[in-house]
Amino acid sequence: MSQFLDARTSQNASLANSIAIPILVIDTPQLFGQIGLQTAGAGANPRVQFSGTVSLQLPLALVGVTITIVRGTLSTDPVIYSATSTFSLSVLAPQVITFSASDFNPPITPQLTYTAFISSNLLGTIRVGPENFDGAVYSD
Secondary structure, three states: OOEEEEEEEEEEEOOOOOOOEEOOOOOOOEEEEEEEEEOOOOOOOOEEEEEEEEEEEOOOOOEEEEEEEEEOOOOOOOEEEEEEEEEOOOOOOOEEEEEEEEEEOOOOOOEEEEEEEEEEOOOOOEEEEEEEEEEEEEEO
8 A cells, every 4th residue: 555755846836927937048957846755654666756837938939848857956867757848830828838757766865856947949938837846755
C-alpha cells in the first residue's frame, strides 16, 4: 500500500495575464517553479508525481517552447522530464501548456528538490500567467 510523504506547490502567478516576463535569451532555461519534498519515513519504491501549468503569449512566428524538470536546482542537474510544444503562425491568444511527469525511484535524501524551467527557440515569447508547479512524493 502506498504511503503519502509530502506535497508542495510553487505558485508563481495565480491569474491569467497577471505577469509579463519575457524570455530574453533563445534556448536558455528560465526558472518558473521550484519545490522541496521531505522524504522522512520513506519506504521502498519512492516516486514523485508532478503537474504544472505555464501560459505564454507567443510571437507571430513558428515557435517551439520546452518545459524541463530537473532533480536539483540548476538546469544542468539530472533531467527527469522534458517536452517541447511547437506553435504555428496562426496562434494569437495566450497559450496554456500543462504537463504531468513522474520520477520513479529517486535517491532518498532528507529533501528532494525539483526545479521547472521553460525555454523558447524564438525571442518575443512572454510568460503571462498563470504559472504553477506541483509535486507529491510517495513510497511503499
